[in-house]
Amino acid sequence: MNTESSPLFLHVENLQKSFGGVQALKGLSFKVSPGIIKAIIGPNGAGKTTLFNVITGVFPPNGGAIALNGMSIEGCKAREIARLGVSRTFQNVEVFGRMTVLENVMVGRHIQSRAGIISTGLRLVGMRREERQIRESAMQHLAFVGLENRATELAANLPLGEQKLLEVARALATDPKILLLDEPAGGLNTRETEGLAALIHRILEQGITVVLVEHDMNLVMDISDEIMVMNFGEKIAEGKPKQIKNDPLVIEAYLGEEVDYSDL
Amino acid sequence: MQSSNRKALLGLTLFLILFPVVAMNVSAIGHYLDIMIFVGIYCLINMGLSLLMGYAGQISLGHAAFFGLGAYTSGILCTKFSMSPWLAMVAGVGITALVAYIVGVPSLKLKGHYLAMATLGFGVIVHIFFNEEVSLTGGPSGFSDIPGLSILGFSLNSDLSYYILVWFLVLLTLIFSLNVIHSRIGRALRSLHDSELAADAMGVETSRYKVMIFVLSAVYASVAGSLYTHYVGFLSPSSFDFFLSIKLVMMVVVGGMHNIWGALLGTWLLTFLGNEWLHVFHDFDILVYGAILLAVVMFLPDGLVHLVPRMSRVWKRG
Numbered sequence: 001m002n003t004e005s006s007p008l009f010l011h012v013e014n015l016q017k018s019f020g021g022v023q024a025l026k027g028l029s030f031k032v033s034p035g036i037i038k039a040i041i042g043p044n045g046a047g048k049t050t051l052f053n054v055i056t057g058v059f060p061p062n063g064g065a066i067a068l069n070g071m072s073i074e075g076c077k078a079r080e081i082a083r084l085g086v087s088r089t090f091q092n093v094e095v096f097g098r099m100t101v102l103e104n105v106m107v108g109r110h111i112q113s114r115a116g117i118i119s120t121g122l123r124l125v126g127m128r129r130e131e132r133q134i135r136e137s138a139m140q141h142l143a144f145v146g147l148e149n150r151a152t153e154l155a156a157n158l159p160l161g162e163q164k165l166l167e168v169a170r171a172l173a174t175d176p177k178i179l180l181l182d183e184p185a186g187g188l189n190t191r192e193t194e195g196l197a198a199l200i201h202r203i204l205e206q207g208i209t210v211v212l213v214e215h216d217m218n219l220v221m222d223i224s225d226e227i228m229v230m231n232f233g234e235k236i237a238e239g240k241p242k243q244i245k246n247d248p249l250v251i252e253a254y255l256g257e258e259v260d261y262s263d264l
Numbered sequence: 265m266q267s268s269n270r271k272a273l274l275g276l277t278l279f280l281i282l283f284p285v286v287a288m289n290v291s292a293i294g295h296y297l298d299i300m301i302f303v304g305i306y307c308l309i310n311m312g313l314s315l316l317m318g319y320a321g322q323i324s325l326g327h328a329a330f331f332g333l334g335a336y337t338s339g340i341l342c343t344k345f346s347m348s349p350w351l352a353m354v355a356g357v358g359i360t361a362l363v364a365y366i367v368g369v370p371s372l373k374l375k376g377h378y379l380a381m382a383t384l385g386f387g388v389i390v391h392i393f394f395n396e397e398v399s400l401t402g403g404p405s406g407f408s409d410i411p412g413l414s415i416l417g418f419s420l421n422s423d424l425s426y427y428i429l430v431w432f433l434v435l436l437t438l439i440f441s442l443n444v445i446h447s448r449i450g451r452a453l454r455s456l457h458d459s460e461l462a463a464d465a466m467g468v469e470t471s472r473y474k475v476m477i478f479v480l481s482a483v484y485a486s487v488a489g490s491l492y493t494h495y496v497g498f499l500s501p502s503s504f505d506f507f508l509s510i511k512l513v514m515m516v517v518v519g520g521m522h523n524i525w526g527a528l529l530g531t532w533l534l535t536f537l538g539n540e541w542l543h544v545f546h547d548f549d550i551l552v553y554g555a556i557l558l559a560v561v562m563f564l565p566d567g568l569v570h571l572v573p574r575m576s577r578v579w580k581r582g
Contacts, residue, residue, distance in 0.1 A: 056465060082467030094462035096455045098522070106448070107455045111467035113448050117476060120447035121440040131447065174466060 007034030008068055008085055008177040008209065010055075015064035015074075017047075017054050017233075024050040026233040027064065032178065037200060037210045039220040042230035043253060048213040049091055051230075052180050056088050057081045083111050087176035089167035091183045091213070097156030101147060104155050104166055105138035108173025112137075138173055145169040145199060161192045168199065172208075179203060181212040185219050197223050221245065229253065269442055272525060273435075280431050284424055296540075297423045301495060303535045304430035308488035310516050310527040311434075311441050312481025317513070318521030319445060320477045321457030322372060323380045325509050326387030330482040332394060332504030333360045334489025336401055339410045339499045349413050353490040357483050364482030365475065372474040387509050394501035406500030413494045426495050433491070437484060441524055453477055511538075514553065518560045520567020529569050 010032040017025040024047045032038050040048050054061045057078035066074040068084055076084075087108075096104050113134055115127040142148045145165040150158060155166060164184055171179055181200075185193045193216060200210055200223055214220050220227060220241070227244045229237040231253040237244055244250055287296045309331055316322050337356035341347040347355070371382035394401045401407070413420045413429070420426055444450050456463040456470045463470050493499055511534070519530020534553070542549040564570055 058461065058464075078464035079467045079469055082465060088465055090462065090465075094459040094465075096458035096462065098458055099451065099454055103451055103454075107451050107463070107466050107468065110448055110452055115448055117444060117449055117480065120449050121444050123443045127447065134448065170462075170466065 006177075009034060009070075010086075010178055010209075010211075011065075011067040011070075012051075012055070013065040013067070015051070015054065015066065016062045017050055017059075018062055024233050025054065025061070025064075028230070028233065028235055029064075030228055030235060030238060032209060032211055034177070034209050035204070035207070036225040037204055037212070037223050038226045038228065039224040040211065040213045040228050040230060041215070041217075041220055042236075045232075046230040047233040048230055049182055050233075052088060052182050052213060055081075056086060056180065079111075082174055082176075085175070085177035086180065087171035087174045087178075088180040089164065089171055089182055089184060091186065093160065093163045093167060095155040095158075095163050095166055095170075097154065099155055100151065101153050101155050101158065101166055102135070102138055102142065102151040105141050105169050105173045106134050108141070108170040109134040109137055111174055141169045141173045144172065144202070146195075160187045161189070164188065164196075165199075168203075172203070172206075176208060178209045178211065181210065181214075183213055183215060185214055185216040193219055266446065273439070273442075276438075276528075277435065280435075284427060288424070297427055299536060299539050301423065301426050301430050302539065303532050304427070304434045305488045305492050305495075306512065306515065306531045306535055307434050307528050308430075308437055308491070309481075309485040309512055310519075310531045311437055311524055312484035313512055313516045314521055314524045314527035315441060315444070315453070315477050316481045317516060318523065318526070319450065319457065320453040320474060322474055322478065323376075323513070324383040324478070324481070325380050325506075325513060326367075326383035326385075326390070327481070327485050327512050328504045328506065328508035329387040329390035330360050330364060330485035331489040331492070331508070332390060332501070333363060334486030335493040335499055335504065336394060336489075337486075338490040338493045339407065340400060342411055342493075343407065343409060349411065349490075349494055353487065356486045356490050360482050360486035360489075361479050364479045368475045368478040368482075372471065372478060384506065384509070387506055391501055391505050394504060401501070402499070404501060406498065408498040410493055410497045410499065412497065413491075420494075426491075430491055430495075433487065437487075438524070438528070445524065449473070449476075511553075514557055518556060518567060520564075520569035522566060523569050525572075526567040526569030530567065533568070 012031065013029050015025050015028040016023070028051065040051065042048055053059060055066055057076050057080065060075040064074065065072055068086070073081060073084065096107060113130050115130050119127040139148065139151065142151055145168050147162060147165055147169060150162065155163065158166060168181070168184070185196055188196060197219055203210055224241055227239065227241055228235055229244060229247070229250050236249045236253060237247045283300060284297055287293050309327060313324065313327055316324055334356040337359050338349065338352045341352035341355055342349050367386050371379060371386070374382055395404050420429060452463065452468045452473050455466070455468060456473060460470050515530040515534045516527045517530070518534060519528065520526025538549065542552055545552055560567060
């Protein structure tokens with residue numbers, strides 16, 4: 001895979017997004033350096049998934065800037081951002097249910113291939129060669145997440161845990177430099193979560209930066225190099241796992257304010 | 265190509281070779297050759313509809329218009345401008361593709377019922393154009409004396425020659441379509457059908473592919489229209505009305521829209537029913553169509569073609 005890809009810095013500056021009267025992101029700023037695992041945590045409704053959706057071009061922000069290596073990408077279409085090397089998975093699994101597992105990953109190779117309607121319709125030599133490469137590469141990515149013996153099954157028939165792995169394989173097939181994982185451990189059992197942690201480390205070894213939104217605190221504290229905590233669309237803390245664990249604002253956001261019983 | 269498709273293609277080709285031999289020697293079904301030509305013409309349109317509806321998940325209730333555009337372009341250019349029929353067919357493809365592109369870019373931004381309404385409206389507009397533009401189209405009574413086709417100086421003047429030409433083109437189009445289906449383009453179409461959100465995130469240019477397949481399906485319909493014109497030799501707007509659009513969609517759905525073979529099966533079945541086997545019902549045939557459609561949608565949502573693997577399993581076991 002892409003071990004020698006040039007590093008990609010992600011900068012987010014004063015990002016704002018509102019839906020009607022609800023401000024989902026209120027001027028969020030942070031950066032992601034290449035080669036790290038960065039976790040974004042926060043209570044439900046903090047704006048984490050909205051942040052992913054704005055970064056990947058599902059919808060444009062209302063203000064602020066997003067830049068990849070200094071090139072601003074806010075307002076770019078999702079397909080353009082995919083081509084710039086940012087891929088993702090979805091919180092509510094979005095596999096292509098009526099396609100086989102292998103075909104799902106082959107769609108991930110779409111941007112790395114170029115045969116047009118004429119050359120595919122006539123099965124010209126170049127298209128056949130490309131098709132073979134797509135298949136081989138997709139198979140490798142399936143093997144990477146451990147789904148190679150599920151290749152011919154319909155994606156809709158996989159259990160949730162494997163559908164999440166399939167999404168990871170499909171995202172990796174685009175040869176991303178930054179991979180955004182939206183709650184990859186949601187719905188996984190303990191053993192599957194351990195496997196996921198190992199998988200994320202192997203993805204990092206491929207030279208791919210990993211940004212994940214996750215609720216499983218053990219996983220987050222265990223694998224992250226940096227953690228950003230969000231609440232009500234704002235960043236309330238950022239730092240190494242150890243710092244975050246003891247941050248009073250974070251504890252307040254998750255558990256509520258500490259009550260001073262001496263006043264009672 | 266997958267081996268199951270190869271087998272089915274071989275089977276279809278054998279059937280197509282044997283059919284005229286049988287039909288021309290059994291007087292009771294002698295006219296079936298004529299019906300089979302219409303089946304082939306509708307198959308051309310419906311393969312495109314199957315790609316559009318079954319694979320890309322976009323509906324069109326206006327494909328009779330593209331069929332009509334091809335037919336009228338061929339008819340008008342050949343009679344009024346004495347153009348060569350083959351050149352006229354190419355011109356028809358060009359005009360239809362252009363119209364499909366202009367209509368497709370804005371309407372394919374719509375989804376579901378709204379897209380259905382937009383394409384339906386387009387079909388009605390084109391039908392009105394055929395009716396009202398009397399100097400060009402001959403109006404409601406249409407026009408006749410459209411010359412037949414000829415290949416390398418050999419003029420096609422028998423049903424058999426048209427049968428061979430039409431089904432040869434159907435086979436070529438079928439192979440082309442199967443190749444597209446089993447490629448990155450086919451996968452892109454199916455992916456946007458299942459989840460446009462995820463397809464976009466994978467870098468698939470979803471709107472571009474929707475328009476591309478809409479234009480391709482219009483081109484198939486246009487070629488079908490040109491063949492129809494030259495075979496029938498007569499054109500009137502009633503052959504390209506809204507009800508044809510509905511019937512085409514129905515053929516695809518009854519046969520099974522998620523599978524291009526289903527489109528062929530449904531076209532064959534409903535064309536024969538309409539032209540031959542439902543005459544006993546007279547004007548009530550529309551009720552029978554309705555009953556068939558209802559039964560398929562309720563009990564066989566994947567269409568009749570879905571029965572084939574089941575039957576072959578029973579066959580192997582029994």
